[in-house]
Amino acid sequence: MKFDVNEISSLIKQEIGRYKSEIDVATVGKVLEVGDGIAKIYGLENAMAGEMLDFGNDVVGEVFNLEEERVGAVIYGDYRKVKEGSQVRSTGNVLSVPVGFDMLGRVVDTLCRPIDGLGEIKAEGRRLVESNAPTISERQPVRQPLETGLKSIDAMTPIGRGQRELIIGDRKTGKTAIALDTIINQKGKDVLCVYVAIGQKESTVAEVLRTLKEHGAMEHTVIVSACSGESAAMQYAAPYSGTAIAEYFMYEHGKDTLCIYDDLSKHAVAYRELSLLLRRPPGREAYPGDIFYLHSRLLERSSKLSDELGGGSLTALPIIETLEGQVSAYIPTNIISITDGQVYLQKSLFLAGVRPAVDVGISVSRVGGDAQPPAMKKVAPKLRLDLAIFRELQDFARLGTDLDPAAQTQLDRGYRMVEVLKQRQFAPLSVGEQIVSLLAGSSSVLDDIAVSSVSHFMEELLLWMKLEASEYIDQVNETKDLTDEMKESVIAAIEAYKMIYRFSFGG
Numbered sequence: 001m002k003f004d005v006n007e008i009s010s011l012i013k014q015e016i017g018r019y020k021s022e023i024d025v026a027t028v029g030k031v032l033e034v035g036d037g038i039a040k041i042y043g044l045e046n047a048m049a050g051e052m053l054d055f056g057n058d059v060v061g062e063v064f065n066l067e068e069e070r071v072g073a074v075i076y077g078d079y080r081k082v083k084e085g086s087q088v089r090s091t092g093n094v095l096s097v098p099v100g101f102d103m104l105g106r107v108v109d110t111l112c113r114p115i116d117g118l119g120e121i122k123a124e125g126r127r128l129v130e131s132n133a134p135t136i137s138e139r140q141p142v143r144q145p146l147e148t149g150l151k152s153i154d155a156m157t158p159i160g161r162g163q164r165e166l167i168i169g170d171r172k173t174g175k176t177a178i179a180l181d182t183i184i185n186q187k188g189k190d191v192l193c194v195y196v197a198i199g200q201k202e203s204t205v206a207e208v209l210r211t212l213k214e215h216g217a218m219e220h221t222v223i224v225s226a227c228s229g230e231s232a233a234m235q236y237a238a239p240y241s242g243t244a245i246a247e248y249f250m251y252e253h254g255k256d257t258l259c260i261y262d263d264l265s266k267h268a269v270a271y272r273e274l275s276l277l278l279r280r281p282p283g284r285e286a287y288p289g290d291i292f293y294l295h296s297r298l299l300e301r302s303s304k305l306s307d308e309l310g311g312g313s314l315t316a317l318p319i320i321e322t323l324e325g326q327v328s329a330y331i332p333t334n335i336i337s338i339t340d341g342q343v344y345l346q347k348s349l350f351l352a353g354v355r356p357a358v359d360v361g362i363s364v365s366r367v368g369g370d371a372q373p374p375a376m377k378k379v380a381p382k383l384r385l386d387l388a389i390f391r392e393l394q395d396f397a398r399l400g401t402d403l404d405p406a407a408q409t410q411l412d413r414g415y416r417m418v419e420v421l422k423q424r425q426f427a428p429l430s431v432g433e434q435i436v437s438l439l440a441g442s443s444s445v446l447d448d449i450a451v452s453s454v455s456h457f458m459e460e461l462l463l464w465m466k467l468e469a470s471e472y473i474d475q476v477n478e479t480k481d482l483t484d485e486m487k488e489s490v491i492a493a494i495e496a497y498k499m500i501y502r503f504s505f506g507g
Contacts (some may be wrong), residue, residue, distance in 0.1 A: 040441025149428020160371030169345030199266030254310030390414025
């Protein structure tokens with residue numbers, strides 16, 4: 001039996017071609033340059049933007065730039081393990097992270113690997129780090145409040161579940177403290193929290209962890225840490241990873257979640273560094289042209305889902321640090337235009353002892369009013385206006401201007417309301433306790449209490465109410481409403497305690 005050589009060779013070629021098409025052959029490239037968390041790679045002809053790359057040694061990266069002759073990539077992890085001339089493999093997948101309930105109470109890095117020394121985390125699945133925001137038809141209006149436990153915010157700039165509320169202010173004005181108070185206040189309220197630290201000192205993250213543990217808040221919280229010692233790439237991807245963790249709880253289990261990004265000004269700087277290293281053209285203040293899209297595609301993922309999708313929510317509290325109160329700077333104005341309101345913290349108020357140092361003049365909530373409890377709507381409708389008028393009268397009084405008796409009464413009451421709104425750190429109040437405090441401040445009960453004694457009076461009043469008249473606080477907490485009869489009863493109880501206070505403490 002004779003064999004045709006040409007026929008045999010063609011059959012072998014067909015088998016080889018069929019074999020190549022059946023198995024998944026990874027595209028391989030070669031590292032031309034590496035440094036500062038980025039790599040220039042030759043090859044990878046079929047690479048896609050956003051595709052994950054395998055550099056070996058447990059180091060992964062992501063395709064950022066698709067150029068004519070090479071690929072620009074960012075490296076997640078220790079880029080010092082990547083050497084020039086080493087091989088890179090494309091994976092055909094986009095960047096994803098492990099997610100699951102086992103993450104609650106843990107500290108993880110950008111790739112959701114544990115860094116707290118408490119062992120491995122059992123993942124329940126994986127989610128894409130970058131995913132599409134819900135469409136309009138997949139959302140529903142924000143109607144449910146997310147209480148921070150802070151009187152000055154819940155009364156004047158309320159936040160709803162699914163809202164995006166910016167916390168903005170200079171360095172060391174209490175921005176992170178407000179975020180931590182909000183996390184602590186979610187204890188027992190079935191809200192799962194994700195705190196993302198971007199470019200913070202490791203000691204700061206350790207302090208956050210200690211504070212949350214002390215107040216029993218780590219049970220419902222995940223900390224995603226991309227400290228200042230990490231590469232710019234790790235800092236860039238951290239908020240998206242944190243959002244992916246929260247989205248797992250929201251989409252898969254219908255949970256209400258809260259994401260805190262501390263802070264997005266450092267996130268923008270990390271992205272600027274990556275872009276300049278990859279030779280992307282600089283724009284205003286050397287930020288790349290797509291810096292707005294960087295934050296809009298992150299914050300648009302916050303929403304209140306429709307009932308058909310489980311009714312879960314993702315509330316975002318991004319933090320921005322300003323320089324000498326410049327709210328009109330490039331990054332702050334970008335994020336103000338994306339979010340649904342802002343809580344502005346003023347340095348002069350903070351230094352004057354007003355904590356939290358909320359400036360009611362430019363702080364606003366464009367959504368949360370619809371989600372405010374009815375009791376709060378009845379007690380604090382004019383609070384913002386009264387405080388704004390008080391600030392004007394205060395300026396007049398400083399000039400030595402004589403005020404008529406009505407204006408003087410309003411000024412005196414304003415001083416007392418400022419004292420009422422002061423609050424110690426990490427001591428959030430329930431809705432009932434806030435209502436009692438605001439009723440005391442807005443009525444004439446405190447008019448004959450010395451301004452210097454108001455804070456002490458309020459602390460003692462709440463302790464007494466919890467012991468002797470807890471039914472008022474409990475009823476407001478349960479019903480979230482305040483009838484006229486109950487309002488009169490609460491004011492009468494405050495008047496009754498005032499006599500006890502005078503007898504016990506004087507003043």
